[in-house]
Amino acid sequence: MGVIEDIGEGTIRIAARIYGAINDAWSKTEENRIYPFFNRKGIEYRDYMVLKAQLAALLFLLLSVLYVFGLINTNIYALSLLVGGYPLILLPRLRDLYREDYPAYRDFFLGYLTVAILLVVLKTAKPVGHPLLPNLHLVIFSVIYIAGFSYLFKKKYGRNYTYGRVIQGGPLARVKLNYDLRASVKPTVAMLNNDAGAEKGDIVVVEVDSSLLNLRGRKPLRILEVHKE
Numbered sequence: 001m002g003v004i005e006d007i008g009e010g011t012i013r014i015a016a017r018i019y020g021a022i023n024d025a026w027s028k029t030e031e032n033r034i035y036p037f038f039n040r041k042g043i044e045y046r047d048y049m050v051l052k053a054q055l056a057a058l059l060f061l062l063l064s065v066l067y068v069f070g071l072i073n074t075n076i077y078a079l080s081l082l083v084g085g086y087p088l089i090l091l092p093r094l095r096d097l098y099r100e101d102y103p104a105y106r107d108f109f110l111g112y113l114t115v116a117i118l119l120v121v122l123k124t125a126k127p128v129g130h131p132l133l134p135n136l137h138l139v140i141f142s143v144i145y146i147a148g149f150s151y152l153f154k155k156k157y158g159r160n161y162t163y164g165r166v167i168q169g170g171p172l173a174r175v176k177l178n179y180d181l182r183a184s185v186k187p188t189v190a191m192l193n194n195d196a197g198a199e200k201g202d203i204v205v206v207e208v209d210s211s212l213l214n215l216r217g218r219k220p221l222r223i224l225e226v227h228k229e
Contacts, residue, residue, distance in 0.1 A: 008082040046097040047179045047187045050218070053087040053094065057112035060084035064116035068138060072115050077120075084113055103155040104182050111149050115142065157182045160221070163227060164190075164206045169199045174207060177220060186217035193222040203227040 042136050063080040066072045087109040095102045120215040122141060168174035173194035180188050184206055188212040198204045205225050 025206045029154045042189070043187055044178060046059055049090060049097060050092050050179045050181070053090045053105075053109055055087040056083050061116045064119050068119050071134065071182055084116065087113065101180075101182060104153075106119075107157070107217050108153065110182055111153070115145050115149070118145070125211055159183050159223060160210055162208055162209055164192075164204050164207050164220070166194075166198045166204055169202075170194060173198055173204075173223060175204065175220070175223065177206065178191075185220065188217075188220075190220045192220060196223045196225050198226050 036047070038045045038051075039045075043051070043147055060080055060083045063072065063077060067074075067077040067080075077175065091106055091109070094105045098105055112134045120137060120143065122138060126137060154189045158180050162177060162180040164175040164187045166173050167176050167189070171194055172191050175190050175192050177185055177188050177190060178187070190206075192206065196204065203226070205227050207224050209221055212220075
């Protein structure tokens with residue numbers, strides 16, 4: 001048993017070193033090349049973190065759908081679990097960046113991962129639904145899950161305002177908005193009516209529209225007030 005334990009511990013140490021080397025190399029590449037590209041496009045670090053988590057969660061969901069429809073094999077899907085775990089790795093950073101709004105981001109990404117895993121579990125437990133439409137039960141489950149999750153998420157976390165930073169004052173202020181999952185706002189710079197008299201550098205509360213179909217994000221309407229922390 002001593003020899004086996006030594007081999008096991010040695011393997012773990014080697015794996016840890018390899019993972020550490022890969023992680024260090026990726027971190028340096030990301031810091032020096034990848035993030036600066038997005039930064040030049042006006043995407044701030046907090047938005048970049050959300051973008052990474054979204055892409056990983058969406059990719060894992062896509063791979064799960066491909067797997068349940070038999071378009072990729074088990075070995076490839078097993079590797080995709082690494083992709084699915086990436087948003088979980090990013091959660092501590094999102095907690096530091098979004099603070100009081102963190103529970104919304106946590107539940108959102110956990111919801112993505114949950115539907116992907118449940119699809120695979122359902123396919124494994126019941127490979128065929130109806131003889132003529134063998135995957136109909138998966139489609140029905142997905143529609144019900146997404147509709148229910150979206151409703152509950154918006155009911156719990158949704159809001160009709162967001163926060164922005166004034167980068168140019170005046171009657172029509174130029175405001176930088178970050179990604180806001182709770183208000184369904186995407187990163188942008190908007191020209192907004194400034195009845196609140198906000199000045200450059202102020203953090204302001206911004207009203208957003210109440211459209212239901214907001215696939216491109218909800219539109220900022222006007223500055224409501226200067227935010228007082």
